[in-house]
Amino acid sequence: MPRPRSLTDEQLVAAALSVIDRDGLPGLTMRAVARELGIATMGLYRYVADRQALEVLVVDRIFGTVDLALPAVNWADRIRILMERLRAAADAHPAAVPLVLRHRQAAPAALLLIETMLAALTEGGYTGTGRVVAQRTLIGYLLGFLQNEHYAALSGTGTVTMSELAPERYPHLSDTAADARTLSVAEEFRRGLDIVLRGLGG
Structure with missing residues (x-):
């Protein structure tokens, strides 16, 4: 192999995301990324x-694509916009979602996102431990939704199977599963977020 050329973080992340998007998260190895870059594995180190x-x-890049410039609307609508942008950023690389869950607090760009969210909550009157709970509730909703979206999708076999359960034994479950199959991911996210924000007074 030729001597490794100078690489930027941008090139490293682009190569890693190419591997993840093509081969899934199990395919992400130092060897695979080095091959994507055309260098020896040891050169990557x-x-x-x-x-x-x-x-x-990789996670820092995903979070870094989120536009933090929010319009001059009320605090709850700013959070709605930010949360939608966060979900879209994660959805752009669905195989990397487990990394987002795992490293969300280690990525510098995530700290700016949290700061932006906390600023909106502060404007909404949240301070102290109330702000802690509100922020963690929002993040918990986002992370839980991403897990459901990518590992228990509405179009997946699990929902289909539940919708075919015997209604006399599982009346609510079979009925709810059938309804779930008619709901788009975007609508489910928006309506669920509305419930969370109503609980927060937004």
Whole structure:
């Protein structure tokens, strides 16, 4: 292999995301990323300490694509917009969702997102431990939704199977599963977020 050229974080992350998007998360290895870059595997360690450090760079890139410039609307609508943008950023690389869940607090770009969310909550009157709970509730909703969206999708076999359960034994479950199959991901996210924000007074 030729001597490794100088690489930027942008090039490293682009290569890692190419591997993830093409081969899924199990395909993300230092060897695979090095091959994507056209360098020797050991050469990659000149730029990143290990796979975990590479994963953090990937998550930082995903969060970094979120536009934090929010319109001058009320605090709850700003959070709605921010949450929609967050979900869209994660959805752009669905195989990387487990990395988002795992490294969300290690990525510098995530800290800016949290700061933006906390600013909106502060405007909404949240301070102290109330703000802590509100922020964690919103993040919990987002992370839970991403897990459901990508690992228990409405179009998946699990929902189909439940919709075919014997209604005399599982009347509510079979009926709800049938309704779930008619609901788009975007609508489910929006309506669920509305419930959370109503609970927060927004």
